[in-house]
Amino acid sequence: MHDNGWIWPMGAMMIGWLILAVIIVAAVWLAVGNGRRPADRNDSARRILAERYARGELDVEEYHRRLDALR
Secondary structure (H helix, E strand, C coil), X not given: CCCCCCHHHHHHHHHHXXXXXXXXXXXXHHHHCCCCXXXXXXXXXXXXXXXXXXXXXXXXXXXXXXXXHHC
16 A cells, blocks of 8 residues: 555645735735726826816916826
8 A cells, every 4th residue: 555644735825825825926916006096086087176177176386286287
């Protein structure tokens, strides 16, 4: 008979490394912000601000004040 007593501990160790890798990848993914950079959010905010200005919801001074706040 073959002694395969080392298979279960090795399998458990491989599963442990896999779980650790998944945890690390998830932590990095959450820290990065799901792939969205802050610049992307600022671009979105600037686009919305420009749309509000174009619709006449903001005057020139308010538009520039809010645009400066985004920088």
